[in-house]
Amino acid sequence: MRNIESTRELLADWTKKIPESEIRRLLKNKTKYYLAGGLPGNLPTKVFPKILEELSEYYEEDEKRVINEFQYGMTAGAKGLREVLAERLHTKDKISCISGKQDWEKMLITTGSQQATYLVLDILVNPGDIVITPSPAYLGFVTAVVKIGGTVVTAPTDELGLIPEFVEDTIVKAEKELGKKVKLLYVVSDSDNPKGTTLPYERRKALYDLAEKYNIFILEDEAYKEMQFTERIPPIKSLDKDNEWVIYVSSTSKEAAPLRIGYSLLPEHLHLEAEKSKGYIDLCTPTLTQRVAEIYYAKYIDSYLPEIVQKYKTQKDVAFKALQETFPEGDYTNPTGGFFIWWQAPGEKAYSFDIGKFNQDVLLPNDVLVVPGAAFYPPVGHSYDLETRTIIPLKIIKGGMRIGFSFLKPELLDEGVRKLGELLTKHV
Ligand SMILES: Cc1ncc(COP(=O)(O)O)c(C=O)c1O
Structure with missing residues (x-):
């Protein structure tokens, strides 16, 4: 039997350069306050069984139609x-x-x-x-x-x-x-x-x-x-x-x-x-x-979307309020849609404070999970630097994080974001 190391040598070069996605890695952790992956928490759950039922009526006993169309x-x-x-x-x-x-x-x-x-x-x-x-x-x-x-x-x-x-x-x-x-x-x-x-x-x-x-x-x-x-x-x-x-x-x-x-x-x-x-x-x-x-x-x-979007908006409002009330000084966004709020430590700390480590050492043991800023950069690359207005080696906002509000119900979301704010205040 070949060992894994010798088989690895046979793999294409890119497999050695590209790491596993940070989000897929984080998804393996189940936390009570899950603010990491952008999982849709509101879906039109009743409509899909209904559509499948409509389809089964349409195709019932017409094997030829099924074979032709699927x-x-x-x-x-x-x-x-x-x-x-x-x-x-x-x-x-x-x-x-x-x-x-x-x-x-x-x-x-x-x-x-x-x-x-x-x-x-x-x-x-x-x-x-x-x-x-x-x-x-x-x-x-x-x-x-x-x-x-x-x-x-x-x-x-x-x-x-x-x-x-x-x-x-x-x-x-x-x-x-x-x-x-x-x-x-x-x-x-x-x-x-x-x-x-x-x-x-x-x-x-x-x-x-x-x-x-x-x-x-x-x-x-x-x-x-x-x-x-x-x-x-x-x-x-x-x-x-x-x-x-x-x-x-x-x-x-x-x-x-x-x-x-x-x-x-x-x-x-x-x-x-x-x-x-x-x-x-x-x-x-x-x-x-x-x-x-x-x-x-x-x-x-169009008949299902308004209610779903309203639910996400409520979740965003809850997360945003909890953030404003509990987070330390920093820069953050107030999204007009979607699933995420971004927060980053102020000034130079945006580049020096390591949220990846904070996630692992502090948040996880407290049942909280976010996606650290460094995940949103390629493994190698360049950046346009605002201060010098030149192209420099990749500059990563590792003191930033993505807070996903799409998955948790409002009550748990509120608790989770407040907990995150308290832990951040202690550690930044
Ligand atoms: C900005 C953006 N583009 C594309 C995708 C991938 O979408 P899909 O699930 O359709 O592959 C995602 C998924 O999170 C996303 O956030």
Whole structure:
């Protein structure tokens, strides 16, 4: 029998460079006050059995119909679901490069939106190519860039998200100093993960102008768009009238978690390449879940969403109030939607205080868990430094943390955030 060490040598290089995701590692800890992973705590639980019942009536005793419709499907997704989503993007999201359900072929269905972002990196990024992300950014994206061989350069953010003038400076200086092309700018326009920030319209427009000016694709990740507590701002994709520069990716995972379906709208030539790449990864997304999603988005979503979103808003209000009343001095966001609040220690402590260690040594023994700031950075990369206005080795806000309010019921959430505040006050 070979031992593990000698087998490890046979593995691909990336397996040695990329660590296990911090969130998957943390998920193994079960704590009473679970403020870590972004698990949806409010789901339309009754609707899915109802849809399955409708489906079973429709298919009852018609074996041929079942065999025809629940086969391997098209790699880019089932027509019915793509029609429903194309219509929704046109009417609800004001995206004009798609004119409604007749443009269904422009939609790409994936197995989770994580697959779509991976496909985009797969078809765009050559070794060393630069991808600009917010600092901090969704870890499932930043680490995937490194896995594919790209170079992450993080750009500064404030309480509204990316700051266009510094994004522009990052583009110019990263290309000059690293000698590679900036290929992609990653943006979560609505209620970013991990900061919960929502980009104002003027910033969306300014980022779109940068994409046009520098010939850079924007990957707009709209995972939290249905989870907004205030009126929606049109996505950056709505500015991309000729479907040229914005790769729009969204997910059913926050409002309909059991389905694991993502959907995207890409510039045509990118769509074809992404579809080709998907074909080599999973052949197609399961047809049964696509059918359930089609019915949910066609008939039910808009009657279920308001109540669900209201529940998340109540949870956010509870967590935010507890934070304000118990936390020590620091900077924090007040999200207008989504699942997360970001808190970071003040001034220099944002870079020196180690929340990872605090999580392990202090929070876990007290039955509390958050995700430490360092998790939202790639294993290697660069940063745009606000003080020197230069590109420097990766600068990590390890004195920051993501507080997830999506999972716990209000009472427990209140207790948990207060406990976190008391422990922080003692240790920061
Ligand atoms: C910003 C963001 N994008 C994408 C994803 C992945 O979504 P999916 O479950 O559709 O793969 C997540 C999941 O947490 C996320 O927070």
